[in-house]
Amino acid sequence: MKNNFEQTILIEKYLDSELSESEMKNFEKQLETDVDLYNEYIIQRSIRRTIANKDIIEFSNKLQEIRIHNKKRKYNVIKLFSYSSVASLIIIFCCLYIFEKQSNEQLYNSYYKKFEPDIVTRGSSQYEDTYISKGIFEYRKGNYKKALQYFNEVSDTSDLSCAAIYFSALTYMELKDFKNASLLLTKVEESKNIIFYDDAFWYNGLSLLMCNNIEEAKKRFKQLIKDNTCYKIKAEEIIDEIN
């Protein structure tokens, strides 16, 4: 499809009702026969409407991010309750070793839980939500490299790019590539994305432990404590253990 400047102006004048009656009739006749003009007209009309509703689309994108994030949290809570009796035993078991300092790897294994999502895209207005859904689907199946491929399809300028970076980081953690996981999680932290902010600090702290970068790990856990997040108690335990 061509993108002709004069044609752009003609289409705009038509859509703004600035053409005379005869010019309008000519234009509509051309639309019926000129496929290129027709396609340009469709795109231009869509662009105008998209910009006119830009704020609504951005608002809708934010809601979709919250929806994705909540699904992740929900499954973490369900797992917590369903394993509560096992957790009690684990706590007792851990108390027997209260004076024994854990290695970084042991700490990581004690606190890391794999993300088990179930993403639904029904009613979604975003094609990139499909990439994220497909990526998470592959992640669940253990096809981590394929998952990363899908997450990488999300454009850097998309409103979902932060979500894609975040889920890529979690995938790297499953691949035990903690260096890349930490790099990506640091990007999420710097974006100050409200949805993933606390989680990014948490997982980055754990990844940095595995990279043996204790000071940077401690900074993350201390921030989680300072901000009074849902990770506060676990972060305090880890700090105590490290110290």
Add this chain to the structure above:
Amino acid sequence: MVTSYSDREIVKGLREHNNGIIKHLYNKYHLIVQDYILNNSGNKTIAEDILQESMIKVYKEIRKSDFELKCSFDSYFTSIYKNTWKRNSRNSSNSLIYDLFPETADDSGKEIVSKKKQMLLIQITMDQFKLLKNGCKETLEMFYLENASMEEIASQLNYKNQQIAKNKRYRCLWYLKSLIMKHKLYKQFTDEE
């Protein structure tokens, strides 16, 4: 951390896309809407769709300059989600695109672009819009989003006169179209279904 907001704060926060308030409202009404939908033959997935659609509806009203909340926000939102559910339970189609772009067809009612392609084009446009510079974003937003006149645009963006502002708008639109055609996913839009 603030756990409750006044109605005035909510309206202002929604208008300004305040992430904290949006998240607060979403989480506050999530189970309320879910309970209502489940008790009315719906399911959890539909409940989430209804919640999102209702919040978008509220936002579309609030963004109007003459919007005035005439009752509590809670009463207002309750009536919105209940009406949204009633309308959706009668109508099988519930794509959000219908609310954003009620005319997915031309004026004769014929669908000219599939919903999937519409959504694709919208997202490509949103992506590439961010790449605009040199006053293009401001010019296009003022004209299409804020419905500003060419005179207002010329004055605010320091163009010499209305005609220059108009030419700028045409150039920016043409440039945006060329960016859209260069997007890696544009090929999907032009491929036959």
